[in-house]
Amino acid sequence: MKIEYLFTKSRHGKMGSRVIAWGTGKLHKELKPCSHLALKVGFMIIESTLTTGVRVLPYSQWIKDNEVIYAFQCAEDRKARDVFEETFRSSWGKKYDYWGIAFFIWRMLGFIILKRPLPRINRWQSKKRYFCVEMVERITGEKYAMTSPIQLVAKWKKQGM
Numbered sequence: 001m002k003i004e005y006l007f008t009k010s011r012h013g014k015m016g017s018r019v020i021a022w023g024t025g026k027l028h029k030e031l032k033p034c035s036h037l038a039l040k041v042g043f044m045i046i047e048s049t050l051t052t053g054v055r056v057l058p059y060s061q062w063i064k065d066n067e068v069i070y071a072f073q074c075a076e077d078r079k080a081r082d083v084f085e086e087t088f089r090s091s092w093g094k095k096y097d098y099w100g101i102a103f104f105i106w107r108m109l110g111f112i113i114l115k116r117p118l119p120r121i122n123r124w125q126s127k128k129r130y131f132c133v134e135m136v137e138r139i140t141g142e143k144y145a146m147t148s149p150i151q152l153v154a155k156w157k158k159q160g161m
Helices: 016-023 080-091 098-114 132-140 148-159
Strands: 003-010 038-043 044-049 053-058 068-071
Touching: 003 016, 003 148, 016 038, 016 098, 038 068, 038 132, 038 148, 044 148, 068 148, 132 148
Parallel strands: none
Antiparallel strands: 003 038, 003 068, 038 044, 044 053
């Protein structure tokens, strides 16, 4: 079964989605802005949101609130059960990483206003909490605590995913 990485924005123009898309869109002006990343495993979505933390829900319900801007297939064939083991089961019930996202936002403001480069390490990141891009770390083996959805899109497009 192919796993998809869905890069999205809110269908309802939620303030958080608009701000994230606007701010991180400055990193790659040539790309259409997005504000969120979710995993599609079969007909289910695994994601971490500000209000829910890590959750799983049917794609048919999720798509009502989310507009898919970019979609990438996982390079490897993975069994749904394995993905659930690697991502959801180990992170289920975990809260949203508020401190980690606060550090990211603080450093993004420094980038936008003062043109300071983004650090590679998120000093306030929690290993027991997740924001959206951190949910794919177990599958890809990469660290994304200082990566916005649009940066990941740019990286994967460059790699030809």
